[in-house]
Structure formats: C-alpha cells, structure tokens
Amino acid sequence: MSWFTQTIKSSLGKKYIMSLTGLMLGGFLLVHAAGNSSIFFGRAAFLSYAGHLHGLGFLLHAAELLLLAIFLVHILTGTILFLGNLGARSSRYAVHNSAGGRSWGSATMPYTGMVIFCFILIHLFNFHFTDHSRTIADIVAEVLARPFYTFIYIVGLSGLGLHVSHGFWSMFQSLGISHPKYDRVIRACAWLVCGLITAVFILIVLLLLVNSNILV
Amino acid sequence: MAAKIISLNLKVWRQNGPDKKGALENYRLENISIDMSFLEMIDVLNEKLTVEGKEPVAFDHDCREGICGMCGAVVDGIAHGPEKETTLCQLHMRHFQDGQTLTIEPFRAKAFPVIKDLVVDRSSLDIIIQAGGFISVNTGSAPDANGIPVPQHKAEQAMDAAACIGCGACVAACPNAAAMLFVSAKISQLALLPQGAPEREKRALSMVQAMDKEGFGNCTNERECEAVCPKGISIRNIARLNREFLRASLLSDEQG
Amino acid sequence: MQLDAKIPEGPLSEKWDRRRFENRLVNPANKRKYEILVVGTGLAGASAAATLGELGYNVKAFCIQDSPRRAHSIAAQGGINAAKNYQNDGDSIFRLFYDTIKGGDFRSREANVYRLAQVSNNIIDQCVAQGVPFAREYGGTLANRSFGGAQVSRTFYARGQTGQQLLFGAYSAMMRQVAAGKVTLFPRREMMDLVVIDGKAKGIVCRNLVTGRLERYCGNAVVLATGGYGNTYFLSTNAMASNVTAAWRAYKRGAGFANPSFVQIHPTCIPVHGDYQSKLTLMSESLRNDGRVWVPKNSGETRDPVDIPEEDRDYYLERKYPSFGNLVPRDVASRNAKEVCDQGRGVGETGLAVYLDFRDAITRDGHDVIMRKYGNLFHMYEKITAQDPSCRPMMIYPAVHYTMGGLWVDYNLMSTVPGLFVLGEANFSDHGANRLGASALMQGLADGYFVLPYTICDYLAETGYNMHDTNHDAYTVAEEHVVQHIDALMKNRAAGKKGLQTVDDLHRRLGRILWDHCGMARNRDGLARALALIPELRQEFWDRVTVPGSGQELNQALERAGRVADFMEFAEIMVQDALAREESCGCHLREESQTEEHEALRDDANYAHVAVFEYKGEGKEAALHKEPLVFENVTPTQRSYK
Ligand SMILES: Cc1cc2nc3c(=O)[nH]c(=O)nc-3n(C[C@H](O)[C@H](O)[C@H](O)COP(=O)(O)OP(=O)(O)OC[C@H]3O[C@@H](n4cnc5c(N)ncnc54)[C@H](O)[C@@H]3O)c2cc1C
Numbered sequence A: 001m002s003w004f005t006q007t008i009k010s011s012l013g014k015k016y017i018m019s020l021t022g023l024m025l026g027g028f029l030l031v032h033a034a035g036n037s038s039i040f041f042g043r044a045a046f047l048s049y050a051g052h053l054h055g056l057g058f059l060l061h062a063a064e065l066l067l068l069a070i071f072l073v074h075i076l077t078g079t080i081l082f083l084g085n086l087g088a089r090s091s092r093y094a095v096h097n098s099a100g101g102r103s104w105g106s107a108t109m110p111y112t113g114m115v116i117f118c119f120i121l122i123h124l125f126n127f128h129f130t131d132h133s134r135t136i137a138d139i140v141a142e143v144l145a146r147p148f149y150t151f152i153y154i155v156g157l158s159g160l161g162l163h164v165s166h167g168f169w170s171m172f173q174s175l176g177i178s179h180p181k182y183d184r185v186i187r188a189c190a191w192l193v194c195g196l197i198t199a200v201f202i203l204i205v206l207l208l209l210v211n212s213n214i215l216v
Numbered sequence B: 001m002a003a004k005i006i007s008l009n010l011k012v013w014r015q016n017g018p019d020k021k022g023a024l025e026n027y028r029l030e031n032i033s034i035d036m037s038f039l040e041m042i043d044v045l046n047e048k049l050t051v052e053g054k055e056p057v058a059f060d061h062d063c064r065e066g067i068c069g070m071c072g073a074v075v076d077g078i079a080h081g082p083e084k085e086t087t088l089c090q091l092h093m094r095h096f097q098d099g100q101t102l103t104i105e106p107f108r109a110k111a112f113p114v115i116k117d118l119v120v121d122r123s124s125l126d127i128i129i130q131a132g133g134f135i136s137v138n139t140g141s142a143p144d145a146n147g148i149p150v151p152q153h154k155a156e157q158a159m160d161a162a163a164c165i166g167c168g169a170c171v172a173a174c175p176n177a178a179a180m181l182f183v184s185a186k187i188s189q190l191a192l193l194p195q196g197a198p199e200r201e202k203r204a205l206s207m208v209q210a211m212d213k214e215g216f217g218n219c220t221n222e223r224e225c226e227a228v229c230p231k232g233i234s235i236r237n238i239a240r241l242n243r244e245f246l247r248a249s250l251l252s253d254e255q256g
Numbered sequence C: 001m002q003l004d005a006k007i008p009e010g011p012l013s014e015k016w017d018r019r020r021f022e023n024r025l026v027n028p029a030n031k032r033k034y035e036i037l038v039v040g041t042g043l044a045g046a047s048a049a050a051t052l053g054e055l056g057y058n059v060k061a062f063c064i065q066d067s068p069r070r071a072h073s074i075a076a077q078g079g080i081n082a083a084k085n086y087q088n089d090g091d092s093i094f095r096l097f098y099d100t101i102k103g104g105d106f107r108s109r110e111a112n113v114y115r116l117a118q119v120s121n122n123i124i125d126q127c128v129a130q131g132v133p134f135a136r137e138y139g140g141t142l143a144n145r146s147f148g149g150a151q152v153s154r155t156f157y158a159r160g161q162t163g164q165q166l167l168f169g170a171y172s173a174m175m176r177q178v179a180a181g182k183v184t185l186f187p188r189r190e191m192m193d194l195v196v197i198d199g200k201a202k203g204i205v206c207r208n209l210v211t212g213r214l215e216r217y218c219g220n221a222v223v224l225a226t227g228g229y230g231n232t233y234f235l236s237t238n239a240m241a242s243n244v245t246a247a248w249r250a251y252k253r254g255a256g257f258a259n260p261s262f263v264q265i266h267p268t269c270i271p272v273h274g275d276y277q278s279k280l281t282l283m284s285e286s287l288r289n290d291g292r293v294w295v296p297k298n299s300g301e302t303r304d305p306v307d308i309p310e311e312d313r314d315y316y317l318e319r320k321y322p323s324f325g326n327l328v329p330r331d332v333a334s335r336n337a338k339e340v341c342d343q344g345r346g347v348g349e350t351g352l353a354v355y356l357d358f359r360d361a362i363t364r365d366g367h368d369v370i371m372r373k374y375g376n377l378f379h380m381y382e383k384i385t386a387q388d389p390s391c392r393p394m395m396i397y398p399a400v401h402y403t404m405g406g407l408w409v410d411y412n413l414m415s416t417v418p419g420l421f422v423l424g425e426a427n428f429s430d431h432g433a434n435r436l437g438a439s440a441l442m443q444g445l446a447d448g449y450f451v452l453p454y455t456i457c458d459y460l461a462e463t464g465y466n467m468h469d470t471n472h473d474a475y476t477v478a479e480e481h482v483v484q485h486i487d488a489l490m491k492n493r494a495a496g497k498k499g500l501q502t503v504d505d506l507h508r509r510l511g512r513i514l515w516d517h518c519g520m521a522r523n524r525d526g527l528a529r530a531l532a533l534i535p536e537l538r539q540e541f542w543d544r545v546t547v548p549g550s551g552q553e554l555n556q557a558l559e560r561a562g563r564v565a566d567f568m569e570f571a572e573i574m575v576q577d578a579l580a581r582e583e584s585c586g587c588h589l590r591e592e593s594q595t596e597e598h599e600a601l602r603d604d605a606n607y608a609h610v611a612v613f614e615y616k617g618e619g620k621e622a623a624l625h626k627e628p629l630v631f632e633n634v635t636p637t638q639r640s641y642k
C-alpha cells in the first residue's frame, strides 16, 4: 500500500480529510456569506455581485465542480466514520450519560450533517436548478418571502451553526493544532466564524421575510 | 450531614460468558456505610449473594488505590462513576444518596469483549503498546542517566501523559469507542522525551495502525475521554498524536 | 537441605565481577533453543523477561492480572535508590551498601547487598533510556530526594508514582520482546504447581482464570517473581491478588522458605474504618518530614483534636527520641503507635489510630508551601476519609506493607530446587529483617535486569537445552494434585452443607490472629497461642468454606479460596519462625528481648542467621535450617535513635 492510501485509510487520515474538506467548505461559506451580504445593500448591489460571479464563466463552473467534489468527499468520509463508529460499540449502554465532555454541537455532528445535506438540496432546487429567466434577485425575494421557507432555512442554518460550532475547533484539534498559547484564540475564532456565518445568513432570511421589497 | 448508612437499589449487568446474552438484574442493599468504597459495596453484595447461594458479581480489581487500572465499570452511564478524576475503587459511597438506584454496566466496546458480568478483555490495549509503545534499548546499553538532559517542563509534561493507568475508561466513555486518549498518552510521553526521538515516526505510524486494527472507533473530538479519565489526561495529547501521525505520514521514510 | 550460598571468593567489591567471569556462557546461537518460564510480571518478572528475550532466549511470561502492566509494583510511590552521588553529598556504593545492610539490622548477606548497591546505578541509566520520566532539575539533570531517613539524597522519583513509571518501563521493554516474538504473554493465569523432574524445576501447572482450564508449560528453567505475601494478614497495603501461592507450592516441591516471619509494618497508613474494609492505603512516609505525631495525654479523651490544648497532647516520638523525633525508622514509629494505642490513648472510632498533625508546619511555612509538598497526598486522604488534613490532623495507623522473607536463594538467585530462580519480593535475599524505603524497587529491577540474566546462564549452560514435554508423568501428577485441591475447595457447597462461611470471613479471622500475635511486637505466649489457633482455623476453613460457581469458568471466589488455603498453611511456618527467633530484630520486637529502655535488643550470638524452612510432607512439622551470616566488611552495631 502506498503511504498515501495507508494514511487516508487510517482513522487519523480520515480525520485529516474531514478537517481539510471542512476547512474548505468553511472558506466557501465565508465567501458565500460575504457575497450574499450584498443583499443588505439592495437589489442593485446584489445583482452586480451575481453578475460579477457569472462573469467568471468557466472558472465559476470549475469552482462549482471542485466544491461539489469537496462536499462529496466530506459527506462520504463522514458517513464512513459514522458507520465505523457505530460498529465500534457492538452493544449499547442501558443508561446514557455525559461526563461533561460533549457539547450539543459535537454530539449532533452526523445529524446536523444530514440536516445540512437536505437543506443544501432544497437550497439548490430553490436557486440553482430553477428557471433562470428571471433575475436571481426576484427568485430569492420570492422564495424567502414565504414563511414556510423561512422556517426551513432557519432550521437548516441552525443546523449549520451547530455543525460549525464543533467543526471549526475540531478541525484544529484533528490537525494537531493545540497549544496553551493560542488555544483561546482558536476557540474565539471558532465562535466568531460560526456566529458570523450563521448570523449573516439568518439575518438575510429574516430580512427578506419582513421586507422582500429590498430586492425589488 | 447525610446518614452514615444508606440503602441502594442496584441494577447490575450479569452475563455468564462472552457469547452469552446479558441482562440487568436488580438487587437491594441495606446498611451500606458511606465510608465504603464502591468496590467494597460490591464486595458486600457478593458476600450476600454467596451466602444466599447465588453467584457473586465478577468484577476486575487489584490495587484498590486507583493506580493499577484494573477496576472499572460504567455507573449510571459514566465510566468510573460521577466523581471527577476518580477510579471506581477510589469512589466512596458518600457521594450517593440514600435510596438511590444505580445502574452498573461493564465497559462496552467491540474491542473490549465482555468476559463475564463486569469483567472485560482489554488485551487490545497491550497489543497497541506492542506495536511501538517503547524505546528500543537493550538492557545494559544505556548511557549515563545524566548524559541525556531533559528540560524540566518537558519531563513534567511527559509525566502528565505517562500517568495513564490503561484502565480503558476513555474507550468506555467515548461515544465512538475510540482509544485515542490511551494511544496519545503513550505517544506523547515518548515524543516529549529526547530518548523517544529515534523511533518517533515509526512509533506513531505503527501504533495508530494497531489501534485501527483492534477495532476501536474514530475520534470525533467529543472530549468525553478527558472528562472521565481518572488521571486527568488532557486531550492536548490527542492533538499531539494527530500532529505526530501527520508528520510521520508526510515526512518520514518509515513504513508503519 | 543443603544451604550453599555460593558466594564468590575475593574482596567484596570484586565478588560480582568474579562470578560473572566464572559463569559458563550459552553460545548465542543456542540461546534460542532454551525456553524459560517467568512467573510474575512485576518489576522483577517483567525486567527479567525483557532482558532474557533480548538475549535471545524464548520466554513465557505469566501473570494473574489481565495485563502485565498492573502488577502490584505499580503501587510503589516514594522512589528508588541508587548510589549515583549526583548530589555530591558523599554517597557511594559502599555507603548505600552499608545503609541497606544496617537498615536490615544485619540479617542479610554482605555479598548480595553489595552487588545490589553496585548495580543500582545501571538501573537508573536503563530506566532513563527507556523513557521513565523521573523528576528533573531546571537544568535538565535528574532530581533526588532523601527518603526513609537516609542522610544522603539518593532517591530517584517520578512524582508519587515511581513504581508505576518503573513498571511501565519494564513492561514496555517486555512488550517490545513480545512483538519480536521472543516473549509470549500468558495473562490471567495463576501458577498452581511447580513441576520438578529429576530434582530440577522443569515446568508449571497454571489455571487459566478465564476458562478455568488447567494448563501445563515446560521450560529449561522456572523463574518466580510472584511478589510478597503481606496479604496473609488479610488487611495490608498490598494489592488484592498478592499471594503466597506460587512460592508455597514451590516450597512444597522442595524450595526452602527463608525468614517467613520478617514482615514490615508501615507506620503511616489510613486506619481501618470498619469490618467491610478490604485493604489499607499507604500514606507516603515523607509526611513525617513535616507532620507531628501525637495522641492525647490521657486515655478517654473525647474532645475534638483541634480543641485539645498543647498541654494535653503527647508528641510521644519527639519525647522519646529527641534526636530523630518524628523521623525514626518505620519499625520504631510503628511499634510506638501500637504502644500508645494499647495504653488506651489511641484516637478515632476504633481507638486504633494516632494523629499526624500539620498545624505547626502550616503555621511555620504557610499553607501553600505545605500543599505544594503534600497536596496530592492530602487530596488522596480526603478522598478516602472526607477530612481535610490541612484543617484537622490526619489519622494514621501501622499496616502490613512488605515481606522481607521469601524463598531462600543463593547468590545466583537460585532456590534449593535447581532450575528454580526467585526474584524480587518473592525471594528473601537483600533486606534482612527490615527493608529501607526505596530499596524494594531497586532490588526487583537489579534481580531482573542485571543479576538473573547472568546467573541463569550458568545453570542453562550446565543442563543443556533438552526438555521433557508436558506429557511427562510429573505434569499429570501435579495436575491431579491441583484438581483435588480445587475439588476440595468446592465440596462443601456441592454437598449442600449448612453453616458455611465465605472465604473473606475466614481470611479475616486468620489476619486477626496474625496481627494480634505475630505483628509488630511478639511474645512467646502469643505466638504459641497463634500456633494453636491456626490449625483449628485451617480445619474450619476446609470444613466450612463456601465457593459458589464452578471451577470451569471465571470464578473469583475460587481464586481467593485457593490463595487463602495457602495462607492458612503458610501462616504456621511464619509463626514458627517468629517463635524460634527469640531476639528483637529489624521490624520486630520480641518482648522478651528488650533493653532497659524498652528498645529492641538484637542477639547476634544466637541469631545471626537466615532461618530456612524445609517442607517435610503433609501434616509433618517443617524442618528448620540455618544459614549463618558472616560479616567481614561491616561490624554489626545496635541501632539507636535516641
Ligand atoms: C503501597 C506500596 C508502596 C511501596 N512503595 C515503595 C517505594 O516507594 N519504594 C520501594 O522501593 N518499594 C516500595 N514498595 C515495595 C515494592 O513495590 C514491592 O516490593 C515490589 O514492587 C515487588 O515487586 P515484584 O516484582 O517482586 O512483585 P509484584 O510487583 O508484586 O509482582 C508480582 C507478580 O507476580 C504475579 N503473580 C503472583 N502470584 C502468581 C501466581 N500464583 N501465578 C502467576 N502469577 C503470579 C502477579 O500477577 C504479578 O505480576 C511499596 C509497596 C507498596 C505496597
């Protein structure tokens, strides 16, 4: 076995994959959040952002494909880990309890992962695989004016927040980045990134619910 | 102050062999002095069962001072019970209420098959150590002890990691039944000391490989291991293991 | 029984060199043809198994616990001695030798103890190279402390877990040999008998503690490193599985048992709380550096200790031993605690405890300084007793701790059965009548790493590598013997007898007899009484013991019953030995042999010997042999701590 396959087949190798793909997905989320915050500045700003993005042409498609690949690797590896971990404890405890290590985020990682997956499918059907004869601003305004979608989006985004709340710190830990000197900075960053992404997206959703005119 | 004597309702896992089906059985114990240790409480139960002509509960134990790592069970869902940094043998009954119901189960993991009742087979931990948890120095070939200076804080950190008693509570408590805290403690001890340097990479590769082969789960950084560890071993050691393995995988010429 | 100690000729410092030179060697290519059985994987056993494996022998290693890493050695706290003289305070091999032989009250062999001091330095080198995280100075060199009343700082330590760290070193060296295929591990096995063929130790019969099956193993030599027998007393600081079984079965196959009555009673243990108590916990001796030991002046004192004024306290050690005060040796401290409690001045619920008070130390040095020194011990005490020693005095009482006696061995660590070697606490060799702190770890590792691997070679070279296989009659006979023994233990319950008693109940009673009559202070009448009581209790044991379950499975009650059955027999030679030794020495005060000031009085004219017991058959009295002790390099002196 080559060193590479040996590494990625090992339990730690899979964690590195989760961390690195997680890092990239997190980076995407930041960019995505930054881009989408153009919504706060009204229709023109948002359309200009979208226009610039589409102006990238081939590059955008390549980036989309790359993102898809990263995403699939993250899900696949996550699923392998999840199933492996289920198998590592053949008989269950009659009484479950936590000694205080787990957080909500860590305890729900696979489940929030699934929520996010479903959410992304919906999100893509809403905005990507849809009739693009109208402007993206109109599509967004229409979808997110509906309380049903507000609800779906808030659930999905909360799942995302919870996922990232553990994922961000966990990524550093898995890559071996831990030291008393900068532990607190990492923790702070973790909360900041997680809070920022979730807050921006949720604010957009709420804004469009109460005032979809902003995009008109 | 609580009464000096309490009574308890116990639900104890009874299983007559590795392939047998197990179940929780109920027992009532009266007159338990709160000065007893948890294991002495089980002794009382066993004396009672023996006198009644029943089979006593099998459980592992030896030093009864929290150092050998032989004892261990899950009490109400927590490995070694509710007290922080305390093995089961050092857990005293004064931490329980009169009339309380306690569920006592063995450490559960695929890599720790139950032998009988609360006794499990932890030889997988020895197998991991065999893969590289040592420094290859034959008897007689050591240089003078002071010939290898070790900075005091490094020696202290190595000692923090070396304090692991190999009880397996980390595995029992881990939602994924991973053995990372155990493995990382040994890797850390030897990685922190200059004596461990020559085999550092090989050690990381082969110990992780052995760990995976024994059927332990994958760490997802849940921190439950650290929370139950009777010796307070930090998950910072796990980060160090992650680092060591990454470094060895990417940079070394060694094959695991 | 021939007791030839086989001490090499020549000056003391050259004896070991000489022996190493005289020894025959086994050709390196032939080593792999030899099979060695090592029973016990504590410091002594694990270090021996690892080293023999490194040398190329095939080793089978057996232990009771589920992993060799859990042997009782793990509990040692204080440290390990070596004559490194790193502190430049005047230590030397000769000084370590002298302190150890004097500490043993001149009841050990000069040559053995000198060799121990010689190899002590190699042990530290070896352990450091293995990655044992000893305490260090800021500059990165090794730190030392003075321990157990020594005048020099020669004790190396790894926090309060020295035994653990040394054991992990030896264990990991052994695991390396397991991976290399030279050592095969047999955990959860209990040795039940020794197989002797043509007068030589050739194999063992074990019980597989998981399946209950009896298993036979053969080898060219058998090494016992099965630890001490302190648990004969039921309550001791030893681990629960510590036993005399392996040594006792070897005794019954012809190995002499030396000084069985030499038992060390440690002064600072947490007192007994109640009948249910299963073991005693040691509080490090170092506490006496700052704690003051006292009891109330008057018996019948009912006040809380913190309310007892200075004038009503008796700091009896400081009063009686002004120059050593609270730092008198273990035996003196223990004996005096017993004495004040016998006078009715003991404290606590049972009246069997004395105070160890840190009030003055805290006033003098401040709470922080004291906590830095003893914080972990205070914490441990509080965990067990729920009382904080920084607010109220600790309560302590002596407890059985270590056994100096053990199977007799010659200078080569071979017992009176050729091919049976005995290491560590299981042998009697180096501590005389009293072991100094931090020297048991040293001895275990010396035996395993540096002595046995040389001396066993000589025997192996002489006898060759041909082996009988386990179908030999001797194995069948031994195994049948074990089967009968187990059946006898289970028969009462099977027969549905009434009025049966549990193993622990009977063991507790044995412990009581020994503690009362063969403890810190002994006298002829008490010992004679014990000698009458023990056979009665033993009979009762066989008539009334109840062992549930079957022999064909994991059965912890059966394991304990087997061990207690051996304690019941062994206790008798222990008391016989104590009775025959009409002197006070080391740990033991023989009440008939005291100075006018009630201090221990040794009798070198009559008792400068090792007492060795030989098994003469079931129901027959053991024969007592004597190995005279000759002192050419030191002059026995009377210990005085006034
Ligand atoms: C609380 C405490 C603190 C101590 N502190 C110190 C200290 O600070 N410094 C110091 O020098 N000494 C100290 N000692 C003493 C020292 O720890 C022991 O004397 C020493 O470790 C004994 O080592 P050993 O290898 O001979 O035997 P052990 O470590 O007792 O090992 C015995 C081995 O034999 C096996 N065994 C036993 N019977 C059988 C059988 N029938 N069949 C198969 N296997 C068997 C066991 O499983 C075990 O592996 C302390 C002792 C105690 C109790």
Ligand code: FES
Residues within 6 Å of the ligand: B060, B061, B062, B063, B064, B065, B066, B067, B068, B069, B070, B071, B072, B087, B088, B089, B090
């Ligand atoms: S019995 Fe040794 S740690 Fe609990």
